[in-house]
Amino acid sequence: MIRKTWAKWRSGYIGRLVGDSLRSQGWLYGIAMLAMLVVAATTAGTAWMMENIVNAMTTPEMKSQVHLIALAVVGLFAAKASASYVQAVFLARAGNRIIAIQQEKLYKKLVKRGVGYFARYESSNLLMRVTNGAQAARRLVDVIVTSFVRDAFTLVGLVFVMLYQQPVLSVMFFLVGPIALYSVRYLLKSVRSIMQGELKAMAEIIKVLQETSNGIKIIKVFALEDRMEERMKGAITSVENRANSIAKLQSVASPLMEFLAGLAVAGVLVVSTVGIAGSEPTSAGQLMSFITALLMAYEPAKRLSRMRVVIETTLIPIERMFELLDEEDPMRESPQPQELRSGPGEVRLRNVTFGYSGGMPVINGMNLTFEAGKTTALVGQSGGGKSTIFGLIMRFYDPDQGYVEIDGQNLQDVSFASLRRKISYVGQDTFLFSATVMENLRYARPDATEDAIRDAAKAAHAHDFIMSLPKGYDTEVGENGAFLSGGQKQRLAIARAILRKAEILLLDEATSALDAESEALVKQALDKLTENVTTIVIAHRLSTVLEADKIMVVQDGQVIEQGKLDELMEQNGSFRRLFDQQFKTPAA
16 A cells, blocks of 8 residues: 555646646745744754753853853744745645636536446536535645655754754654654554445535435425435534544544653653663753754654555545546547538438447438528437437547538547537527626627617517516526526527527427417517528427428438428328327318
8 A cells, every 4th residue: 555655746736736736836845845944943042041041050150151041032033924925825725726727627517428438427526526626726736845854854943953952862762763654554554445435425415416406396396305404414423434534533642642652751751861871961951952953853753654644545535636637538629620611501411320439329320401591391200329429520429430521621620619519509408607698609709789688589589578587687597597487598598599599490399388479479480590500400299390392201210201391192102000009180
């Protein structure tokens, strides 16, 4: 375990983290380290001064120097107090900057990940990596800097005082050291495994809270309160037990060191009183200086002995943080991306085969074209690959084989920014940010004027209900639009799409949450929105796509039928069966 830990220190996560932190915050740590050296020097100087203090009080010849010695003592403690303040302030500033830098890097990495990444990892897991990882990074750098500068130099200075004042007694005291080191080494064996379990339990707590917040209606309807309470209780108890175990292991070091220090002090008193054969006479000042240095050495020695335990407790969250930072994202932009040229907006899939995470193909050898400026509807049973086609067009995923083109350009050659500017999207699971109505609409086009935003809301038949809200467009919508109905959220999403004015519009069950009256109004808005725009619609309700320029029936990753409504009805195939299922009039 020790060999493995220090291997990581030399070439792994710890060395990388400390190196990056010292480079980015070098001047802050530099000032803090200088202050630590002053603290170390003044601590050793305090023990050294004890000889003069005691001798001045007990030796008549030195009484004339009392005022000078008192002034030196005041100077020592003033310097130590000032240095301690500077050390604390600059160390805190550097530590807080490390947390901020790591969290910024982690979020920047996360937000650029592909959609598939978020399907693989639970949000509670990602939250733990971002929060705990950054906090652990700050804690680890702090303990290493303070241990190797302040504590190590303080201990060296005090040991020098001990050896100078009482070399024989110092050697006897140092015989106790290996016992303490061996005891601390034994503690490290358990800390790491306990910490892994604690992080898993903390992630479970976050997961239960998120599920409670998002699924409170289901919890109430199915009377799951007791079951959720048991889940939360189990996770909390697990964290509590592991935290107690770690606290127990960390706390053993202090009593152990105190007991050993007590034995050492008692031994020093006995030996110094009885005397050692052949040793020179010891003055009261020398003995007091030695004992003071011995007692003052306890705290830095204790912190150094616990440093390894602290490192072990921070390794797991730091490793997980760097795993997130270092993991390669399969959805990467071309090294020299092209701008997606302005064009009519023709979308084409050429020999596309795709399966999620390398699994069975969801789309297999697909060739199809969505004509520019036309409306194409994708219909068929769930699981056929319709939503996957949308994901490929928006480049949430790359095909395993083949490629996707817009106006003849391969999407893997163009920049993400130019691609996203070309596309607008409205899905059945409408997402709204926890912000005002105005801010949510402006996300579609940050430079849009308020008049343009209001015009888009009117076109989506959302303006009237917005004005009925307590603060109109300045009303907070709550987490994911919690204060709005499903239909209101969907009309805001359509207003966003209208405001976007993109050349390609993707609609995934865009009117599924609307009542009949609202759907009729929104359909009028969509008719205006889709004029001369390449529109691709996914719909399970065929009534919403009957006027499409082309209808494609998608089944098992293939387009098995396509054509206008009349053509598909005449073929008497899969589309005709779907149509009859939805529109068949019951027999009288």
